Amino acid sequence: MKPTKRRFTSLGTVLCASLVLLAACTNGQDTQPAAKAPVKEGDSTLNTSGLPIVKAPLTLNMLAGQSPLHGEWKDKLLWKEAEKRTGIHIEWTLVPQANLEEKKNLLLASGEIPDAFYGGGITSQDMISYGQQGVFLPLNDLIDKYAPNFKKITQQYPEVLKGITSPDGKIYALPKMSTNPTHRLNNKLFLNQKWLDEGSLKMPGTPDELYQVLKAFKAKDAARVPLGGTDIGGIIRTLTGAWGLQNRGSSNSYLDYNEKTNELRFFPTDPNYKEVLEYVRKLYAEGLLDSEIFTNTVPILTAKINKGIIGGFPSINTVPAGQKRTDYAGLPQALKGPYGDQLWSGMTSVLQNQGAFVITKKDKNPEATMRWADYFIDGEGAVLYWMGVEGKTYEMKDGKYRFVQDIVNNPNGLTLDQGISRDLVAPFTTHPIVREERFAWDTGEGLPEVIQAAKNLQPFAPKEIWPAFLYTKEENERMIALGNDIHTYIFEMQTQFITGKAPFTKWDEYVTTIKKMGLDEYMKINKAAYDRYKSR
Template sequence: MRLKKVFVVLLCISFVLSLVVGCTSSETADKEGQKQEGESVSKQTDQEEEAKEDEDVPPYLNKEGFPIVKEPITLRFMVRQTPVQPPHEEIFVWQEYEKMTGVKIEWINVPDTDLAEKRNLAIASGDLPDAFIRCNFPDLDVLRYGEQGIFIELNDLIDKYAPNLKACMEKYPEVKKGLPEYNGKIYATPVLFDSEAIQMGTRLFIRRTWVDKLGLSMPTTTDELYNVLKAFKEGDPNGNGQADEIPWTSSDLTAIEGVLKGAWGLQNRGSKHPYVDMNEETNELRFIYTTDEMKELWQYLNKLYVEGLLDQEIFTMDHPKLIAKGEQNLVGAFCFVNSQAIGATHEKEYEGIPEALEGPHGHKIWAGKGPVLSSKGSFQITSACKYPEVAIRWIDYFYSEEGATFFYMGVEGVTYKRNPDGTLEYTIPELESMPEGTSFDQIVGKYTPYMGGGNPQITMTHYFKGGETHPIPLKAAQNVAPYAPKEIWAGFNFTIEEAERLNELQSDIHSYINTMRAEFISGKTSFDQWDEYVQQIEKMGLKEYMEIYQKGYERYKSN
């Protein structure tokens, strides 16, 4: 009897367990079915969206890869042609790119000297090319012609057909902030620099052979710089028995001022904003040229000038004069973006300063660094273009590392090689034995289109072979790079009305500053007149100037 009861209990338990397992299995199956159904719906939705996108792709266009078009298409581009370049249709890279893309470009070559006239005539006459490339439109003109519909809006085109430029905008926050206009629209593709060699701008080079000869050390402070320059003046380092040394010179005075700004804590948001930066104590915008710090900087330069440590011709200097003085074995220190500016004879005797100079109040900033977004107006598609999707895909390739390498170097195995250490080297035969009177730029300019700058692409050091990347200036840039401001501003965006008014104010105020800079530093005007100088700038509309700048800054922050 007891066994029978046990059997009945076990039977009941078995029955209950079977129900539980069955329910669980059923629930699991239901969930799996729902999951699969959800995944199927999601997959179907993605496929439908992709199909819809494909439907939106014009029938003549390949959305990805090369060629860009299914059948050959011709576009007309107006392009700036520098003196070292042949007509663009003769440049090797463009010829190869036509084969890759299936897009033939009819180039309207415009010499540098005629550029403003020709581009303005094209706009005024309505005889528009399909696109302008490297035509150096001012930011205000890009905005104006965009709002007039002459330059088409690129936002949707970039989103659909320019994955490389889109990736750059995501990678570099300042590009995403600075490229759109005040209205959020993009009317041009930019010039981008992700290269210490270029971004560090003007460098300070000091003649190391003279430093060693006089038993000195390379300067790391403004006081040490003064001492080195004084030794150059008095120690006859060129050994000719004459006191003819020029301790410090440059092609212009603003370059010298620029390499010193960071030593007084000025221009602390980079070189794109040489007149306005951030007051670190109040966290408010600051006009640089009315500060006590700028007064001190100019007093320092006045001291150098009066004592003959600064070139007495600094107010009228230019590049040819700098080279001439360098070749005459006169120069102890100079400022430029590369070391070639001093001439070939003594170039290798110079080195960049080992670090940013520290000023009298402990500031130690390299203020000359520029933003990744160098210019936002390098390539504009016009309303005359029947194939804007083709044009944007055509230019987008150069915002990839592969495309930019092709732009600068050409074709691997034909115009350049990749060395075992990863560096790239031109293999153009003419470079082996350059004919007399022919320059590097002239030879390379026949193969690649980058000469003259202002190119719509991203530039990186390892494939850019300009003077800034040569060993001496490259090391100089690397020395000061750790001292660059943590935040670098790209250009701000203004409405047309704001930009026009700001241009008027800047024209008068900046011109006055240029005049008074020379007056103060030369000693023609006493620093006792500093307050009057500041008051004059204020009378010229500084308050309105800064109010407009504030609006641009707030837009920049909000992007």
């Protein structure tokens, strides 16, 4: 995961003539609702359970973000099979993900909206603002009556329902979720086991032992980069738990909970956070941390690993190591810090994205639409979404769902994601689905060393994980103003402290500056959001 630099996005209001808008946003497809009669409860054409969902064919218009991998959706095996099973045909308006924010805002501003946004870039701000305006339908009753799969998830994981309930008590969207602990433990530290063995070194159990291991890596060969990565946030999240920070997971930027005072805490001003930055500064100053950590990308990191110069890196999996990944192993346990803290805080909530699916006021068939979306959350629908059709895209091996060889070892050199995307849309999307361990065997989270790393760290994960908090429309407006400035300043100073451009003698000045930027108001708003979350 990238470090949270700017969590908040302004809601752009753009006006555009409808003809120009449609030409820009439809990707050559018609967004106007097809003629159809409403399918309501009690209507003989709506099946309230089982398949098909409707007795008479029904067409719905949906907007979705389109990954460069995906190509056209209408001919994909996934949607053809889904239509056969459910009786519902989807007319897709596909928008390249790079342009999704702009196109979504144009549609919402003009009122030329589809029946639903399916992974359509709806933010939590959008969800509440347009929900209260009546553009997005409240889903509470629809979920209760027509979404048994989603209801089951919320019963098992109450934080999901609490995390999507708006301040007005209404639910305006279905979320993207993950129950796979290997995926949710998104920040694991992998070290070069071969280098450890060559130096007769043990896996570190404390930050100081990690420092000694990295020093030994460097002493063996000055050309080595003992610790690499693709962003500084991953390095910091590797360490915060050892100082008792980020003890409610990583979904709420810089917020956690002070166990001593029983209060919400803004930890970037905490003395322990200063110690974390001092530790990272030491690694950077001594050449133990990649000097290019602030500009690295995954391809750059992979190239360095292929050169045999990287001793370790934090990541959700070992995919950046490519074919050399077998040299890397995860920590046997969380690092134990100087004050006895032993926590692995780089873990996200089951609730991954709050605005994955919304139904708009244009939809004349919200009941059928809700049943359609719920179908892919569990059971045969989830198998179809993630794996496709048995014998065509997947097969069962030793009781596990595995993609066919034409996908995992494509003779034409397609990558795994490219192979999957020919018939499915799972890679790089934000849809109202559940990422489960049973569908991960052929992904980075299914690699043996990654599964083992997660098992090692899971006992040290925070016992309570917060999803991202929801704010009222008024609170959002203030958080945009306050959060952008505060978060940007924190990231800039974090970089300066680590690189030595700002000495730690300026720490008090740094804290004072954040307070002057409106930290009290920032925390008051977050306290209100936290109190609402806890009260549900």
